Amino acid sequence: GAVVSQHPSRVICKSGTSVKIECRSLDFQATTMFWYRQFPKQSLMLMATSNEGSKATYEQGVEKDKFLINHASLTLSTLTVTSAHPEDSSFYICSASDPEGKANQPQHFGDGTRLSIL
Amino acid sequence: GEDVEQSLFLSVREGDSSVINCTYTDSSSTYLYWYKQEPGAGLQLLTYIFSNMDMKQDQRLTVLLNKKDKHLSLRIADTQTGDSAIYFCAESISNTDKLIFGTGTRLQVFP
Numbered sequence: 001g002a003v004v005s006q007h008p009s010r011v012i013c014k015s016g017t018s019v020k021i022e023c024r025s026l027d028f029q030a031t032t033m034f035w036y037r038q039f040p041k042q043s044l045m046l047m048a049t050s051n052e053g054s055k056a057t058y059e060q061g062v063e064k065d066k067f068l069i070n071h072a073s074l075t076l077s078t079l080t081v082t083s084a085h086p087e088d089s090s091f092y093i094c095s096a097s098d099p100e101g102k103a104n105q106p107q108h109f110g111d112g113t114r115l116s117i118l
Numbered sequence: 119g120e121d122v123e124q125s126l127f128l129s130v131r132e133g134d135s136s137v138i139n140c141t142y143t144d145s146s147s148t149y150l151y152w153y154k155q156e157p158g159a160g161l162q163l164l165t166y167i168f169s170n171m172d173m174k175q176d177q178r179l180t181v182l183l184n185k186k187d188k189h190l191s192l193r194i195a196d197t198q199t200g201d202s203a204i205y206f207c208a209e210s211i212s213n214t215d216k217l218i219f220g221t222g223t224r225l226q227v228f229p
Contacts, residue, residue, distance in 0.1 A: 006160070032215055043206065044161075044219045093160050097215040104149055104168070106215040109160035 006110025023094030029074035030096035122220035140207035147209040
């Protein structure tokens, strides 16, 4: 089945550091990838939709200069949290769409990255 | 806007049935989904239902869809401790791969 690999699984770093999270589709080409943020005991909030070779589409209220998204190839999208602060601490999850896949499984999810900013 | 609502918490005894409910707003959704999230992990697709169906059964899972009331439910038969997790319903947005997730229901199974 379609597998999405997300790295790292856990990051702890100091305030002011920039952190990059990678999302890879391992056995399919993903023209579209999604980035979500999940606060404790809450649902997934879509941050942005990333299309290969074009600029990401950000949801309302998400700062594009804070959360840089790059989708340079059909199997890799990255999210960079720039100059991270404690309020950026959260669980970030990526997903990928397989254009050859079934309509009844629109997105395949990574295992998430827990980001903790001290 | 689109809001997908779920009850926050459900506690059941091992071996009993669990019923998790969801109300959604977009009547044009083609598919509706149930996902499971274990602690510190991503989302696992459990099952889905096509919008022109009323019911779908898949082993211990039964999905009921009431399109008139925009109500979706997931019944887990013979609930086990390994079923303890957060369950999200989700609806698809027409002509896109976007999903709108429910607020999530935390299922706790006790022996």
